[in-house]
Amino acid sequence: MQVKVITADPLKFVTPALVVGCFEDVDGTDLLERLDRGLNGVLSFLRQQKEFSGELNKVKELNTLGQMPAERVVLVGLGKRRELTAERVRQSAGTASRTLNQLGVSSCLATLPQIEGGDRFAGAVVEGMMLGSYRFDVYRTEPKERACLAELNLAAETKREAKAMALASSESRIICDAVRMARDLVSHPGNHATPAFLAEQALAIAARQGFACHVLDAKEIENLGMNGLLFVGKGSAQPPRFIIMEYHGRRQDGKPVVIVGKGITFDSGGISLKPREGMERMKDDMSGAAAVFGVMKAAAALKIPVNLVGLVPAAENMPDGGAYKPGDVVRTMSGKTVEINNTDAEGRMVLCDALHYAQRYRPSALIDLATLTGACLVALGTEASGLMGNDDGLKRALKKAGEATGERVWELPLWDEYGEAMKSDIADLKNAGGPHAGTVTAAWFLRQFVGKAKWAHLDIAGTAWEEKGRNYLPKGATGVGVRLLVDYLRGIAG
Structure with a gap:
C-alpha cells in the first residue's frame, strides 16, 4: 500500500473516499461542521436520528452525490474523546478500511482525530488501514470482484505536522508490510x-x-x-x-x-x-x-x-x-x-x-x-x-x-x-x-x-x-x- 501525507484541505481533495473519525461525546469539530454544511446537514440529521453517534468502530457510509470533491464519506466512530488511545484509532481505521474493501475503493483520504497532538496517531491510522484491508487471494483464479485499498492519503494541517506524520507513517508501513x-x-x-x-x-x-x-x-x-x-x-x-x-x-x-x-x-x-x-x-x-x-x-x-x-x-x-x-x-x-x-x-x-x-x-x-x-x-x-x-x-x-x-x-x-x-x-x-x-x-x-x-x-x-x-x-x-x-x-x- 502506498502512503502519502498531504496538506490540502480534506474537503477540497479529490478522492474516491474521505474517511472521517468522529467522537461519541463531541457534537462537532471544525472539519465536521464544514462537512455537515457541505452535505446540507446530513451529519446533524444522523445524530438526531441516532443512526450514527460516533460509537467506537461503528461506520456510516454516505455518497456525496457530487456535492463535494470526495465521491463518498465514511464516518467511523472513535468512541469517547477522553478514552482515545492509539489502539482505538488503530481499530477504527481498520474498521473503515474493511468497509472500503467491501465497497471496492482503492484509494482514500483519512483525517486524524482533531485534537491537540493528533498527529501522534498517524502510525496507528496507517496500521489500522494496512492491516484491516489485508486479504489473501493468491490461489483464486477468478478475477477480483472488488478492488483492494491500495493508496492511503493522510491529511495534515501544517508542513511541520506533515513531516512528523510522514516519518511515523513510513515506519508503520514497514512494520505492516512485515505483518x-x-x-x-x-x-x-x-x-x-x-x-x-x-x-x-x-x-x-x-x-x-x-x-x-x-x-x-x-x-x-x-x-x-x-x-x-x-x-x-x-x-x-x-x-x-x-x-x-x-x-x-x-x-x-x-x-x-x-x-x-x-x-x-x-x-x-x-x-x-x-x-x-x-x-x-x-x-x-x-x-x-x-x-x-x-x-x-x-x-x-x-x-x-x-x-x-x-x-x-x-x-x-x-x-x-x-x-x-x-x-x-x-x-x-x-x-x-x-x-x-x-x-x-x-x-x-x-x-x-x-x-x-x-x-x-x-x-x-x-x-x-x-x-x-x-x-x-x-x-x-x-x-x-x-x-x-x-x-x-x-x-x-x-x-x-x-x-x-x-x-x-x-x-x-x-x-x-x-x-x-x-x-x-x-x-x-x-x-x-x-x-x-x-x-x-x-x-x-x-x-x-x-x-x-x-x-x-x-x-x-x-x-x-x-x-x-x-x-x-x-x-x-x-x-x-x-x-x-x-x-x-x-x-x-x-
Missing part, C-alpha cells in the same frame, strides 16, 4: 508452505534486507543431535529444516536477542492423530515461525540498533510408517531424554532443540513464539497470548509492548510444582502432562532447555488466527507477534 508477509506465510496451504519453502523464503528475505541466513538440512540436523526436530519430521515426505537468521544492528559487539518460532508447516497430530474437524487449519502451526520472519524483516528495514538472531525449527508432523510413536524415547540436542506419550505435542520437541541451540549465542534475552497448546485458547480465548518466563524484567517489557501495540499478553504461573506432571518413569521428561494446565506444563517443559538465559515464552495458539474478522484483523492469519516484538526491540534499543 502482511507473516500473514501470507501462514495463509499458504501445507502442500505449498513446506519446510523447504520456509527455508527459501528466509534466504530471500535475508538477501533483500541484507542480513545473514543459513539453513541446515536433515543430515546436518542429525549431526548436531537435534533429534527432537528430526523425529517430529520422520513421518513426512518433506524433510525438516533448521533456519538461522542473524541481523547485526549494532557496530559494537553485543549479546543478541534471540527469537525462536515454532515452524510446524502442517500438524496432523502424527500417530496421535487429530480429529478431522478443523484439521485443515493446522497449516497455521507455523505462525511462530512467520512472526520471526516478520520481525527479522522489520528490524532490518527499520535499522533497529540491536543484534538479533531468528531461529526456526521447521518440520511437518505426519503419521507414516517412519513416524515417531507414543512410547518412543528421544535424546534431544541438550542430552536430556524425552518419553513421547503424545505425538501431537510436537511443538515442544522441535522448540527444545532450538532453545538449546540458542544458548551458543549467550543471548541477552531469549523469546519463543508458538501455537503450542489448545489449552491456551481455552484459558485466554483470542484476546491475549499466554506469557510465561523466568525473568520479571523481560516479562514486564513484553507486557508494555503488548499494551502499546494491542497485541496483549497475559502472564500465567510457572511454578516448579507443575513439573510433577512432566516426569517420566523411563526418561528424564515426558512430552505431555495430561489434561490439566496444559499451557503451563508445556512452558515448564521448554524451561528445561533454556539454560541460564533470560527467557520468555509466548503461546499464540489463541491469537494467531481470527475466525470471524474484526477491526484490523480480517478473517484468517493475524501475524501476531511481529508488532509486539518490534516494539519491544525498539524499546530496548533506546
Whole structure:
C-alpha cells in the first residue's frame, strides 16, 4: 500500500473516499461542521436520528452525490474523546478500511482525530488501514470482484505536522508490510508452505534486507543431535529444516536477542492423530515461525540498533510408517531424554532443540513464539497470548509492548510444582502432562532447555488466527507477534 501525507484541505481533495473519525461525546469539530454544511446537514440529521453517534468502530457510509470533491464519506466512530488511545484509532481505521474493501475503493483520504497532538496517531491510522484491508487471494483464479485499498492519503494541517506524520507513517508501513508477509506465510496451504519453502523464503528475505541466513538440512540436523526436530519430521515426505537468521544492528559487539518460532508447516497430530474437524487449519502451526520472519524483516528495514538472531525449527508432523510413536524415547540436542506419550505435542520437541541451540549465542534475552497448546485458547480465548518466563524484567517489557501495540499478553504461573506432571518413569521428561494446565506444563517443559538465559515464552495458539474478522484483523492469519516484538526491540534499543 502506498502512503502519502498531504496538506490540502480534506474537503477540497479529490478522492474516491474521505474517511472521517468522529467522537461519541463531541457534537462537532471544525472539519465536521464544514462537512455537515457541505452535505446540507446530513451529519446533524444522523445524530438526531441516532443512526450514527460516533460509537467506537461503528461506520456510516454516505455518497456525496457530487456535492463535494470526495465521491463518498465514511464516518467511523472513535468512541469517547477522553478514552482515545492509539489502539482505538488503530481499530477504527481498520474498521473503515474493511468497509472500503467491501465497497471496492482503492484509494482514500483519512483525517486524524482533531485534537491537540493528533498527529501522534498517524502510525496507528496507517496500521489500522494496512492491516484491516489485508486479504489473501493468491490461489483464486477468478478475477477480483472488488478492488483492494491500495493508496492511503493522510491529511495534515501544517508542513511541520506533515513531516512528523510522514516519518511515523513510513515506519508503520514497514512494520505492516512485515505483518502482511507473516500473514501470507501462514495463509499458504501445507502442500505449498513446506519446510523447504520456509527455508527459501528466509534466504530471500535475508538477501533483500541484507542480513545473514543459513539453513541446515536433515543430515546436518542429525549431526548436531537435534533429534527432537528430526523425529517430529520422520513421518513426512518433506524433510525438516533448521533456519538461522542473524541481523547485526549494532557496530559494537553485543549479546543478541534471540527469537525462536515454532515452524510446524502442517500438524496432523502424527500417530496421535487429530480429529478431522478443523484439521485443515493446522497449516497455521507455523505462525511462530512467520512472526520471526516478520520481525527479522522489520528490524532490518527499520535499522533497529540491536543484534538479533531468528531461529526456526521447521518440520511437518505426519503419521507414516517412519513416524515417531507414543512410547518412543528421544535424546534431544541438550542430552536430556524425552518419553513421547503424545505425538501431537510436537511443538515442544522441535522448540527444545532450538532453545538449546540458542544458548551458543549467550543471548541477552531469549523469546519463543508458538501455537503450542489448545489449552491456551481455552484459558485466554483470542484476546491475549499466554506469557510465561523466568525473568520479571523481560516479562514486564513484553507486557508494555503488548499494551502499546494491542497485541496483549497475559502472564500465567510457572511454578516448579507443575513439573510433577512432566516426569517420566523411563526418561528424564515426558512430552505431555495430561489434561490439566496444559499451557503451563508445556512452558515448564521448554524451561528445561533454556539454560541460564533470560527467557520468555509466548503461546499464540489463541491469537494467531481470527475466525470471524474484526477491526484490523480480517478473517484468517493475524501475524501476531511481529508488532509486539518490534516494539519491544525498539524499546530496548533506546
